[in-house]
Amino acid sequence: MTNLLKVSAIALAATLAACGSETSANGGAATGPVAADTSENWVETVTKTEDGGFRMGNPDAPITIIEYASLTCSHCATFAEESFTPLTENYVSQGTVNFEVRNFVRDPLDLSAALLTRCNGEGPFFQLNERLFANQGAMFETIQGADQAQLQALATPEALQSGRTFVGFAEAAGLIELVGGLGISDQQARQCLADGEAVQELEEMRNAALNDHNITGTPAFIINGQLAAGVSNWAQLDARLQELVE
Incomplete structure (x- = not known):
């Protein structure tokens, strides 16, 4: 967490250079022909996994x-924009693919x-998730217009311990108002932003990505248990999925 707190808001644009990843495996193969199962509305079937x-x-x-x-990664935002409709309509809804998102947080704004x-x-x-990705450009523009000295004051261990860090970054980026239109009240948003256990869960998810999966950039994809080489955008993932469902 210390390294994440060192990232200032003005440096967020520079962190975009860390987006993108190249991996060393091709992704696990499906076994046998893949048959559709439309017995349920799978797009509405969402669960939290043991890995968070x-x-x-x-x-x-x-x-x-x-x-x-990462919600502050431009390539992730592009993937979200391009993939959501075809992924859900052509694969998830058919029962042939399930899709899990895990956060790889890179900075205080991302974690907020x-x-x-x-x-x-x-x-x-x-x-x-889709709304925040769609709002990424406005989020950056808003926070870069905020008082940088105040943001630096939020990025300290003392501010983190007091629970002010992520509330402050979310306020500066206009995120509390944004999610307010999606059923999360101001009070609820502030409680979530000050939830130390939730912060720890995100930090542990990042550490697992680094240590267990050797992931260093985003977006990164694990297909059937294996990192997928050369897959960093929707066109590449779609091509890989077409190979697997045939």
Whole structure:
């Protein structure tokens, strides 16, 4: 957490250079022909996994995708914009793919945004996640116009211990008002932003990505348990999925 707190708001644009990843495996293969299962509305089937991510779709789908994503990564925002409709309509709704998002937090603003997407549990997670990605440009513009000295004061261990850090970053970026239109009250948002256990969960998820999966950039994809080489955007992931479902 100390390293994350060192990132100032004015340096957030520079952190975008850390977006993007190249991985060393091709992603695990599906076994046998993949048959559709439309017995349920899988797009509405969302659960929180033991690893802390949120998974959409048939839990028994033959193809599982895990995306490690950062809400301050421009490539992740592009992937979210391009992928959501075709991924849900062509794969998740057919019961052939389930899709899990795990946060790979990189800076205080990213962590603040992640806390809000996770604030109300499974039901609204994907809607909140998509909304914050769609709002990424405005989020950066707003926070870069904020008082930088105040933001630096928030990025201290003392501010973190008091619970002010992520409330302050969310306020400066206009995120509390944004999620207010999606069913999270001002009071609820502030409680989630000051939730130390939720912060720790996000930090542990980042550490697992680094230590267990050797992930250093976002977006990164694990397909059927293996990191996927050369997959960093929707066109590449879609091509890989078409190979697996055939």
